[in-house]
Amino acid sequence: MTTTSTPPDSRTEAALALGDDALVLSHRLGEWAGHAPVLEEEVALANIALDLLGQARVLLSSVGDEDELAYLREERAFRNLQLVEQPNGDFAHTIARQLYFSTYQTLLYGQLAAADGELAPLAAKAVKEVAYHQDHAEQWTLRLGDGTAESHARIQRGLDALWRFTGEMFQPVVGLDIDRTALRESWTASVTAVIERATLTVPSGPQSGAWTAGAGRQGLHTEPFGRMLAEMQHLHRSHPGASW
Amino acid sequence: MATRRTIESNEPNDRSGGSLRSRGTEMATAAAQKAAETEPGGAGSTAARAAEQQAAFDEAVAADERIEPRDWMPDAYRTSLIRQIAQHAHSEIIGMQPEANWITRAPSLRRKAILMAKAQDEAGHGLYLYSAAETLGVSRDELLDKLHSGRQKYSSIFNYPTLTWADVGAIGWLVDGAAITNQVPLCRCSYGPYARAMIRVCKEESFHQRQGYESLLALSRGTQAQHEMAQDAVNRWWWPSLMMFGPPDEESSHSEQSMTWKIKRHSNDELRQRFVDICVPQAESLGLTLPDPDLKWNEARGHHDFGPIDWTEFWDVLKGNGPCNDQRITQRRRAHEEGAWVREAAAAYATKQAGAPRADTAATAHGEATA
């Protein structure tokens, strides 16, 4: 693999950033299979995971071999946000992660679809999928926030715990020509509205950690990510050159 | 199901669950209609009325008409259907586990997408089947309770482990293949909602079967290590797949009555034979062998002969002594228990949305999530 030794061009950087986000979150959602709280959510979470995997495949294939990129890169070469690699936690934690990310993705793809860059066709198609992901996350945020005392406490914990990973979404990405100020404002307005409607409190802490701000996009990840990749890549790497 | 389009062309998924109950208020036959409309007269006419209802039912079944939820049906027919549909629904959701075991390790993104879509399909099958069972007057909650407490079973095949990636292909080819052989005749089952659920399920199962075959073919034609992995998986899954058709006809406790009711259309042994005959040429094209030295074409019978099945193992696994019985049911119970607060939250939220909660509806907070 040459992805770490030669500096990738801006088109590659952008595709890897968005593709890795989708790939990694899809994997995390795939871990729910057989563990969901209710059968309808087995279907819904798998559905979202499949949409994301489809997006990842289009993006990665646009800049290389999808399997080489997914299975043969080292941890430091992945460009995804730290938010999407966070372990699932309980259902509320997963929903909080979904709310933050799907809102970001909907707004980002909305901007990309409206522009006429290389990513516009993919974004135009994906924006319909991610609008469903966002709706799913919002509906569950409302149910959990305004459900029982226990669910309220759990979703608040999830929102609080993941808050410090949200700042990274608004850092510049090489090759992504977007209005980051508008993205941030719309994201904050949208997430705030849902959280308040759900009778919850918008977290007040910093939106990035002490030295990890924006680090996922530069290949600095959190500890659980290495284990995730070890599991994901093990079989593929055990049979070099094999096709499946 | 539209999930396949996601894999092949990245189309948005089908979010609709579909309804099996659209025809729930219909009655199958004019005779049943008439029987239902007849107002019971004095106490003396009760026996006559029961006989009339039974006759209408028998007539409908004999004429290959569908029995619908509102039709009168014998209690034993209802009970037998509930048992069978519930076991089938449980098998779909427990069956997700051995395959989900490989979702996070799938060796290519294409295979990963196919496997995720399959797990999603199986959850969907569970949904249709629990809905079909609900038309008979039992709730999904009740049925899940019975699964979790061991009072209802799921297909024993899922008590075997998926040890390598090739097991995913072998399950698709053999287990989904056996399921199709079992289920295609159920599309003509006398109970309408079950038959309709089966039509939809069978379409998807045959997709799973083809994908499993194709996955095994890639392994069989791959590296030496991949070929060996495929052969090993087929060796381990072949006999349990044959056991999926249930005990031999002479030992099958439910078969005969189910045949009369046209819930079942072929005997266990007939279906098993059909499956063997389908698999033998497919194994050949796969370049893999089936682990049975007695397997050979019998010109006189027009079928393949095959060796004796180890029914001791079958009964042992069925009784709970299989390699994964505890693991499967423990995971299922844990998912259900850990999800209790989620379902309670959804129910509480729904109640609040419906207006101020009244004392007599508070109990619904413990029901299943409607989301």
Ligand SMILES: [Fe+2]
């Ligand atoms: Fe199924």
Ligand SMILES: [Fe+2]
């Ligand atoms: Fe299947």
